[in-house]
Amino acid sequence: MLIHMLTRQGKCDQDSLLKRPRKKKDQVDPIKTGFDRPPGTMSKDVMARFLNKRKADEIGSSSDFVDVNDLPSDPHDRKAIASYNVNQRDDVRRAYLLRGPCQPTGIKYPTSTFQGKELRKFKSDRVFCLCCYLFRSEFGDHRDTFVLNGYNNWKKVHEVLTKHVGLVNSAHNKCFQKCADLLNEKQAVNTQWDKRTPKEKRDYKLRLSASTLLGKRLLNGGLAFHGHDESKDSLNKGNFLELLELMGEMNEELGKVILENAPANNQMTSPKIQADIKHCYAQELLKQIFEDLGDDVFSLLVDESCDVSKKEQMAVVIRYVDKVGIVKERFIGLVHVKETSALTLKSAIDDMLARYGLSLKRIRGQGYDGASNMSGEFNGLRALILKENVSAFYIHCFAHQHQLVVVAVAHKHTPIWRVFETITCLTNAVCASSKRQDMLRESQRRQLEKMEDVLCTGSGLNQEMTLSRPGDTRWNSHYKTLSRLITLYPNIMEVLGCIVETGQTLPCSRQADGLLEDMKKYDFVFYIHLMEHILNVTHTLSQCLQRKEQDLMNAVKLVSSTKNQLEKFRLEGFNEFLEKVNSFCDMYELEVKNLDDEYINPRWPRRKTNISNRHYYEYDCFNAVLDLQIQEFGNRFNEVTSELLLCISCLSPCDNFSAFDIPNILKLAGKYPYDFDEAEKRRLPVQLGNYIDFVKKDKQFANLDGLSSLVRLMVSTNIHVTFTLVYRLLKLVLVLPVATATVERCFSAMKNVKTDLRNRIGDENLSDSCICYIEKDLLKKVPLDDVLDRFQKMKTRRATF
Incomplete structure (x- = not known):
């Protein structure tokens, strides 16, 4: 499992180490440490080292405890082990060992063997020995190149690595053995002195397994573990304790070893235990992702958003091709950033990639939205990564560009802007209270009863609907609003009429009367049908761009196809579209414009325009809106060329x-x-x-x-x-990424995990919960034994089984 722990800055190569030669009986150790001397004898050098070590322990014991989850991953940023508190050093070592050595990245993809020509490309990379860093202080020797400054001379790499590994009894191999011993809990002192009976050990494993399996189900649903009141007399102790008690009632054998029937200090239900279980599942899930990724390249998708407690969270997703050729986008964590500057985001990404054994040199694509701190050409996150890796090509999120196309049309064309403003007021008026929504549903029900003889019946047909509120940042939701507005047009008119007649306040009645007059205008009907058709054409593009397996080439073709449909509709679709609008007006007894009459401008009714209604609606309205749409497609999607x-x-x-x-x-x-x-x-x-x-x-x-x-x-x-x-x-x-839809889904999942009632959840806890909640397909594949094994290795003072 641990193969010499030779790591590079942000990366390592396990396959590069040569086989260690076996030690012959007559060979002498190259490094004399004094450990082979008989008891009671100690050389002056060993005595000096012992005194130095004890002095370092005294200095370290005065320091404060640190969070082992925030240990620096970059070897250059790591502090000496002796600088940590003497009672926490083993925890620090264990945290680094559980994190594991970094994956090989300086190797030319997709091979994983050392070759001199390939390594010369990466002279800036330095190799560090993790096991020697963790335990070299035990021997009083800090002068090794692989511990302090790292090794970066690749001309004689095999010779230097062989010399560093040394013989069987070398300092490196002793450090490597100490790393293996630290993770082997069965040979720990507290385990050897453990006097528990086999039955007590079985009960502990059963109790821990029940808590672990229950935690998996709660993580899968994004549910809260804790309750508001978890006291003995509480009527609702929270999901974890309530469901654990239910499991005990259903299984008599389990009920005898959990909760009150378990030792008070070994019930496996405390908040810290629950947080450790979450962390174990998240780490095992990430382990699956990185094993699936292997030594391959990937793309980076990043975005930031505020959670419910007003903390800025940065979500990181990687996109790669697995071993069977399927494109996958996997969420690897949330990072709390105190500011959203490009340098801060870059530092957070560097730390996360180093923690997971990834490197910027393996990135082959970047996907962000249009924010300047992310996609800035000179000082943005995009530019900072390109300085270190010229192959990390930037792709502006296609879904975001598509959204900007619709926004631009709505802002540049004044009548369209007025229509959307009217729709916003209409939504507020109709959906302002449950009473008005009930009126809308009742009107719809009566309409369906009248058309019962001609309606098609089937699953999902003729369902109750209400006027949905469009999202400010999701312009694709306007299509749903417009389609429902056209379907519920007579019902909305009826509700507005009732508000006018029975309005409790004069302003409310006047607003409804004004909206009723606007809805009866021919221009309003014309524009809602026009925008509904345009958004219907682009809706298919929006849905396709959000697919995880969508490749860049297909996305470009979809954009081109959508643009061609709009151009065809502009050239050939006006007459058919006009018939659709006129038939709608005839159905609900609205005014229909005579296209041969002269157009009258409502602002200046006495001034002659010298154009017909057909000319105005075809060229000034229909063609103008479509021209703006097509022009924005060409401007926004400039990567096509x-x-x-x-x-x-x-x-x-x-x-x-x-x-x-x-x-x-x-x-x-x-x-x-x-x-x-x-x-x-x-x-x-x-x-x-x-x-x-x-x-x-x-x-x-x-x-x-x-x-x-x-x-x-x-x-x-x-x-x-x-x-x-x-x-x-x-x-x-x-x-190469197409859209950041996966990142947006991560933020939606974050809002389900961190709610108003759970707004104090910690950053690491939130990240672990989101990883398990988002990657549910991988969570199901996590073996229970692996989680139990990782849980046991997290701390020393835990019972064994």
Whole structure:
């Protein structure tokens, strides 16, 4: 499990260590420590080291305790073990060991072996030895390069690593053995002196297993563990204690060992125990994610939002391609940031990635919204990461850009803005009280009874509806509002009429009367139908962009397809649209404009306009709104014409690989200097030629619709082993993010976990709860034995079983 613990700054290489030579009987240890001397004898050097160690212990004992969960991950930021409180040093060591060595990242992906040419690219990386850092002070030696400053000379890396590891009885191997002993609780002193009977040990395991399984179910539902009053006489002690008591009532054997029947200091129900159980599940879940990721590259999706206690939380999601070729986006945690400047966010991301053994050099894509501190070209988070990794390409969230398109149209076109303002007032008036909503439902029920003979029946049809309130930052919700407004149009008119007649206050009655007059206008009906159609066309795009497995190439095609539909509607759809509006007006006895009459401007009714109604509604209204929409699509989605996407399109399997172009694909490979060396770049054109010849002849690759399906098919047919360079390039393309919808879902989950009644939940507790609540599919796969094992290793003074 622990393989020498050699780590780099932010990364390590377990496979780089050579096998240690066995010690011969006549060999002498290169490092004399004095531990092999007979009892009662001690050299002067060992005595000096002992005195220095005791002095360091006295200095460390005067320091305050620290939070082991906030230990620095960067080796340069780590303090000496002797500087920690003497009673907390083992806890610090255990925290670093449970965190584990960092994953290999300086290696050219996807291989995981040391080669001199590959390592020379990463001379800035330094290798540190974790086990020597943790226990070298026990031997009084702090001069080792791998402990203090790190090693970064890769010319003779094998020789230096072999020398550092040394013989069987070397200082490094002794430190490594101490690391293994620290995590082996069965040989601890308190375990050896444990006089409990086997029955007591079985009862403890049963009690702990029950608490752990119960915690898993509560985490899966995002439910609270604690209750407001957990005293003995409380009628509701909280979900955890109440459900544990229920489990004891259903299982007689379990009921005999839990709660009051358990020792007072070993009931496994305290808040600290519950927090440790959450942390264990979260760490095991993250372990699955990082094992699935392996040594592969990934993209970073980041956004920040306030929780219910007004703390700024930064959510971090990674996007990668798993071993079977499926694109996955996984949430890895929340970080509380006191300010949202780019430097603060960058520091928080560095710390999180280092804690999980990831590195910025493995990032191949960044996905943010349009905030300047995130996507700023010069000083934003995007620019700071690009300075360290030129292959971390930035993609502006497509869903956010799509939202900005609709917002721009609503702000630039005055009549559209007025319509949305009217709809807001209308929603407030109709949905202001439960009485008015009941009136709306009753009106809808009577209407359905009249149309009972002609209605289609079935599951989900003819349901009760109310006028939904549109979201300020979710303009896609306006489509739902407009569609319901058109469906409930006569019912809303009836409710407004009742408010006018029976209004309790004069302002309320006047507001309803004004809204009633606005709804009867032809312009209002015209614009709500126009925006409903536009939002209906773009609604499909919005839904597709929010899919986790959506790749960048398909997203670009969807944007182009949506733009083409709007252009076609502008050229050919006015007559059909006008018939739809006129039929709606005839149905509800509204005024219908004669298109041949001269248009009269309501502001200046006596002034001649010299244009017909048809000219005004077709050119000044219909075409003007659609032109604004199409123009904003072209301005916002400017990445469509970029060189990167042009090169990516050449890998598309659509139309039997008709867009395949080797020169552009080679340009794409040149944008990833960390993933292809010079030898592989020379081999790539030949492999691309063999690859395109193979896939065009194979019928399985004939009807593919995107890069995602192509990669999955390559893995299922084992072709990715033959064309490794092409498969690597396809994975790099799929890793590029499309939208930050997954991050937004994380914030929605955070609001379910941290509510008004749970607004004091801690940052780490919140992050652990959100990880388990969001990644439910992985939570189900976490084995109970792994959680129990991790729980036991977290602290020393815990009973064993």
